Amino acid sequence: MIRLPMDDLAAGERQLDAEQARYVVRVHRLRAGDTFVAFDPKRALEADGEVLSRDRVSWRVRIGPPRAAAAATRSVTWIHGCPKGDKADAIVRDATELGATRIIFVHTARIVAKPPASRVERWARVAREAARQCGRADAPAIAIETKWASALAVDAETRVCLDPRGVPLRDVLSRAHGSIAFAAGPEGGLTEAEVDVAEKLGFVTCKLGAFVMRTETAPAAVLGALALFS
């Protein structure tokens, strides 16, 4: 379903502005009679919309009654060893779209970049934008921790450390209820010492899939698996 940002969302007919019309008609090929979802990013509202017709200068649409966008209902913490380059942005987007409520980037033994604490503001913006695009009213909290053990000190009923040496993730997810936390390593993975620390802190070491996942694939794959149980 196409999602179209629209300020001052209200029920009734309206004309699309030039940018909206371009997006709906040129980019996404909607025709009269096609439906879309309009969302108001500032107020976390959305509404069903329908393309009506094209008059001389623009496109008219009908907007249904606005409703509140949904917020995440489960506490899901995603802890990730700081990745290189713009992978962190992709991780924030994927984790937001798939329901994470807190994202913690952490310095680990094998990270190759140490993002400054100020990077948190950028990631928070990425998270807010991703939340709007995916129809989510809230956005995850973002933090950086410089110590592995500090990042793992989260309050969660189920804790999972992702590592190829672990048990199948299904064993843990199928009986997990309530709040949950996942910890994943950077490109080079976690050291054995880091996995040991996680296990001492109550994390169960789990793996997903038959092959090696890149660090940036893990949030979508693991939170996609978690979404089966929501």
Added chain:
Amino acid sequence: MIRLPMDDLAAGERQLDAEQARYVVRVHRLRAGDTFVAFDPKRALEADGEVLSRDRVSWRVRIGPPRAAAAATRSVTWIHGCPKGDKADAIVRDATELGATRIIFVHTARIVAKPPASRVERWARVAREAARQCGRADAPAIAIETKWASALAVDAETRVCLDPRGVPLRDVLSRAHGSIAFAAGPEGGLTEAEVDVAEKLGFVTCKLGAFVMRTETAPAAVLGALALFS
């Protein structure tokens, strides 16, 4: 676990060449005693490795007995409306890493780019490279179809069409056995007519997660969910 490409993989001690040493020591911070996996991309072999020591000019490692890399064991077809830009490369990488055995890009009503048939060769290269990096001996077959119904004419015991109007994916995955096919739309989603065609061809319309997934997130999230059942 760090994966290190190594031609002519054989058990025994050897010196890393300059590029390998840079990758292992500078990029991934391995130290003497740390372990890694060496893989031979040409022969689909891999072996455990251990960093031994640094002599005057390079690093010595010990390589264990080579073993065959694993291939996908389940027939998984991923059908995707042609996305914009380089998202197709990312889709190929994610789907390869998470076990797809066939990837079909298809022209749909709302696609905005029609990649030429020659693009298949590029995607096949991306798939082979992704397979090597993730420790997979085989790589998915890649195709482009210009008709939705032709793309959906795949031989699979379970068929899933991904759309926000569907039933929870869990209902279908938990009882799916054997070969499976997934069909996903491009950025603007599938039209109602396309979903109808899919249903007539035996696809069950399913959704995953509480929020709207971007088209490029779907393969990792859905195949991550499928990996729970493998």
